[in-house]
Every structure is written in structure tokens, then in C-alpha cells.
Amino acid sequence: MKYCYEYPRAAVTVDCVIFGFDLSQLSILLIRRKLAPFKHKWALPGGFVRVDETLEQAADRELREETGLADLFLEQLYSFGDLRRDPRERVISIAYYGLVKPGDQLLRADTDASDARWFSMADDLPSLAFDHKLILECAWKRLQAKMRYQPIGFELLPEKFTLSQLQKLYEVILNRQLDKRNFRKKIMAMQLLIPLEEFQTGLPNRSARLYQFDGRKYRKLEKEGLLFEV
């Protein structure tokens, strides 16, 4: 116990809510804890922030160590500081949420996680350690809200996608059916999708055109006041 301070200090952790979409359902990445407290319980990937790393570096490191994931869209969500959220002592957690493209979802459980697994958001999730249910709900609300006014949904799709896949993503996250004609009109009016001369293969009747999101154009138009809206 060689690090001493004049006043008691909270420990600081990061926790990561990672969403993935397999073109039909949305999933969340959980790890199974090896150690107490909440030994063997499912939890969000995360852990203590080292005094010599930034919050982002801590989130990246914990994700890589516990799940093998790297190089994904990761954004700060919210900080959780309730007094008794950790049974051991005062722990303040800075939460991040991440979005993973289909196919980037190779997992490897390591260090203090004995298992890392995707759980469908459509099913009942296992009970979670700490206040991780609250953190997950916060991330889920943020995703639902932000999808509508920021083009973050494209982070959950492959680089090339069909309009049906895009619509399906919105329907799954907003949890309701969207009118196909209105949806396409709204999306196309923003002129942020590049139509490709490539088509989805393997469909029974007709082939669907593939599109790419034009991130550069979006950032330019955003500066000029464009409101992304779905």
C-alpha cells in the first residue's frame, strides 16, 4: 500500500457497451467475470484506468484484453458515480459505447474475463454485475436517439450495404416498422449515399444495389448546417 494521499480517493474505471449488428439483429458484447465481486456474472468489458493512460487508452486496452476487439467506433457515453455502485469501495466509472461492423466481431476472452460473448438485444439478457444494466440502458437510449440525428448507424453496417439493410438496421434499433417509401425518400434527400455499380448477390428474384456512406461529404455539409435526420 505505497500510494498515499491526504484525502480518500475513488478508484476510476472504464466500462464499454459494444453493439454489433449481423444484418438481422442487434447484439451486445458481454464478458463473464473471473474474479470477485460478481464472480462468474456477466458484465460489460472494462476495468481500472491506469494513472498513466488516458480514458480512451484505458477503454481500448480493456476491450482488447478482454474481448480481442480493436479499431472500432468508440465514443464516451456518460460517467457513473453513485456511492454504492461497487460493493468494494467508491468507484467512478466512465462509460463508452462502441459500434462494430459485421464480420469484425472475432472474439477472444482473456485476462480477467473467462468468456466473451454476443447477446441478442431481442432476447432476455443475463443479469449483469455492478450497475451495468443501468449503463447498458443509458447506451441503448443514446444509440436510439443519436441514430436519428447523426449518421452513426453506418458504423454498424458493412462498407457496402443495400437500402433494405439500412432500413432493417433502423427498424431494429427504433423498434418499429418504417414505411419503405418515406424512409428512402428521407435518406436519399440528404444525398449522403453513393450508389455503386455493384449489387447484392444471392437474392432469389432481383438484385439490390449497394451503397456507400459519404462521410467526407457529410462532414462538409454538417459544417454548413445540414441536419442529418431519419
Add this chain to the structure above:
Amino acid sequence: MKYCYEYPRAAVTVDCVIFGFDLSQLSILLIRRKLAPFKHKWALPGGFVRVDETLEQAADRELREETGLADLFLEQLYSFGDLRRDPRERVISIAYYGLVKPGDQLLRADTDASDARWFSMADDLPSLAFDHKLILECAWKRLQAKMRYQPIGFELLPEKFTLSQLQKLYEVILNRQLDKRNFRKKIMAMQLLIPLEEFQTGLPNRSARLYQFDGRKYRKLEKEGLLFEV
């Protein structure tokens, strides 16, 4: 130095970016530091989080102690964890932003602030302690963006306001002139303003009707999917 831990720990602070609107310009609340580091420099109100208080309690307490402000709209902004943001040691700061109604702006400097003062956002601000310029910029961007998709602007207006005052607020924060007819059409279409049988007094030619924001109706419509948009 009686609080000892196995690993070194960061200190945790809260910092508050408080905006006020006097019906013509937007201001930000700064305090002048009494103590090193950055002695006599202007800074955001804030300070260390006690181990037995939540983050919100810390923000409330620091604001009250340093500026006398209480009972205002206060929302978590972002957490700042760069390694060298405090010259003394590793300090992670959880930032809040607050909105104050005109007339609620009585100030009292106290504890480790020798002075608390409003600065117009239209003028050059004094140079700020720590990374507070960065935190302020983050809050300013959040306010500009969130004003357009959440009815937080009403927190900066008196309970009863005219449509001109509302438009002026948006013009000041978005930093551009808005077309009066379009603005009113958009605002009124959402049906969130209650027209009162009261009028602004003291105008030279004609009197302008006062309105109230219907927060209860907004929360109901929001659940049903209404997108607030200006």
C-alpha cells in the same frame, strides 16, 4: 497522508460550464482562482469530488460554494482525462453544463474563488486555467447542437417569454439570423407553446404576446416519437 492504496490513483474533480442569457446576449460564468496552480486566473467553477458525495452533489456543492448558484438546469457534459491537464498530478474532471434563467443570476464568490463574474460569449474571454478552454468549447458545441433537437433553450428564458425573445436566443446561440416567418411556423407546428392572455409591456408600438413552454406535453409527445427540431 493517511489514505493509502496499492496502485496510484487519479484525483477526480467536477467542472461546471454555466450559461446565462439576458435576453440579448449569452454569457458564461467564471471564477477567479485564489490558489495555485493558475492563481488569480479565471476558471470554470468546480473542485474535487469528495469520496462520500455523488458527482451531481459535488457539482451542486462547488457551484453553490463558489458562485452562490443553486437549483439550476445542470447536465453532465463529458469527462476529461488527459494526462497533463493539471500540472500537479493526474486529475480526471467530469464536466457539467448548466443553464440559468435571467434574474436567477445573483452571484456570491466564496471559498477558493475570489471573484465570480459573467462574461459575454460575444467578447474575447480571458485566458482560462487548466484545459477549461477545451471544456468550454465542448459545452458550447453541445449547447449549439442540443438546442436544435431538445427544448433545453427554454431553461435560458424566463417562464413567460415572447416569440421574439425565443428567436433572439436561437439567433445568438446558433450565431446567425433566422427567418421570422419560418422560425415561428416551425415552433408553432410542434404545439409546445401555451399562448397566454398576457403581453409584454413597455414596448413602443404594440404589445407582444407572452408564451409558456409546455414541458409536460413535450415529455408525453417525446415518448410518442416527436422530434423537437428548430
